[in-house]
Amino acid sequence: VETGVIAYKFLDEGAVAPFTGFRWPAANGGPGEWSEASSLEPCRGGVHACRVRDLPIWLARELWEIELDGEIRELDRKLVAARGRLLRRVEGWDDASRDAFARFCLRRTRLRVGSVPVLSGFVGDIEDFRIQGRIAIAAFAAARAAELRDGPAAYDAERRAQADWLAARLGLEQHL
Amino acid sequence: MRLDRELTCAQVVELVTAYLERALSPADVERFEEHLVFCDGCSNYLEQMRLTIEVTHHLREDDLPPALQERLLEAFSAWRPA
Numbered sequence A: 001v002e003t004g005v006i007a008y009k010f011l012d013e014g015a016v017a018p019f020t021g022f023r024w025p026a027a028n029g030g031p032g033e034w035s036e037a038s039s040l041e042p043c044r045g046g047v048h049a050c051r052v053r054d055l056p057i058w059l060a061r062e063l064w065e066i067e068l069d070g071e072i073r074e075l076d077r078k079l080v081a082a083r084g085r086l087l088r089r090v091e092g093w094d095d096a097s098r099d100a101f102a103r104f105c106l107r108r109t110r111l112r113v114g115s116v117p118v119l120s121g122f123v124g125d126i127e128d129f130r131i132q133g134r135i136a137i138a139a140f141a142a143a144r145a146a147e148l149r150d151g152p153a154a155y156d157a158e159r160r161a162q163a164d165w166l167a168a169r170l171g172l173e174q175h176l
Numbered sequence B: 001m002r003l004d005r006e007l008t009c010a011q012v013v014e015l016v017t018a019y020l021e022r023a024l025s026p027a028d029v030e031r032f033e034e035h036l037v038f039c040d041g042c043s044n045y046l047e048q049m050r051l052t053i054e055v056t057h058h059l060r061e062d063d064l065p066p067a068l069q070e071r072l073l074e075a076f077s078a079w080r081p082a
Helices: A052-058 A097-112 A121-132 A135-150 A152-170 B009-020 B025-039 B039-056 B066-078
Strands: A005-013 A046-047 A062-074 A078-087
Touching: A005 A046, A005 A052, A005 A078, A005 B009, A005 B025, A052 A152, A062 A135, A078 A097, A097 A121, A097 A135, A097 A152, A097 B066, A121 A135, A135 B025, B009 B039
Parallel strands: none
Antiparallel strands: A005 A062, A046 A078, A062 A078
């Protein structure tokens, strides 16, 4: 795909990559420093980032806008680029938004499976996850409940609805 | 992740060493990491494994007290795969 793409990246607290532990040079009022990948191989090397539609799969504590450059590969659930730099933290992804997102997942699950005996337990589970602040599993459980009731396409549709909610709430733009 | 690509917690535990040794295929790494995003238990387990490897990496044979060395050797010699 084209270079100079704006995408998004979920990180743990302190701009730390969840899987590698890499601490990203944070953007403080301006773009952070470029980070170059030694190789470009999905899940092994490269700067990994999300389109809006990928966001619900990779939820974490901090959400950042990231600029990707050089060779960029577009995969099913992510983008992988030769280099990238953080542009700004999406400040709207805060405790209030995380809770509102979990409530969104809860509402949809209640409507879909709240009266289905073998699946209604998902509603209570998601409410518990919300209270515990475990947003990623709340979102996953909502998609799983949808899948169990209506099949794999419903899982994908639920993830799309979650992505749409995040984009609308946080004012994210779909650049790809 | 969808059921057709889901890894269970038991599978994640079995794959932890391969993940840390970068021996999984990219597709399996993605499934593994997708699981970690929502599973606190497996994330904790992975972190414990990382720490264990880091700590034991610095151990030398001489660092073990003889009594502990003996107990470990006994345990290993008595161990049989299930």
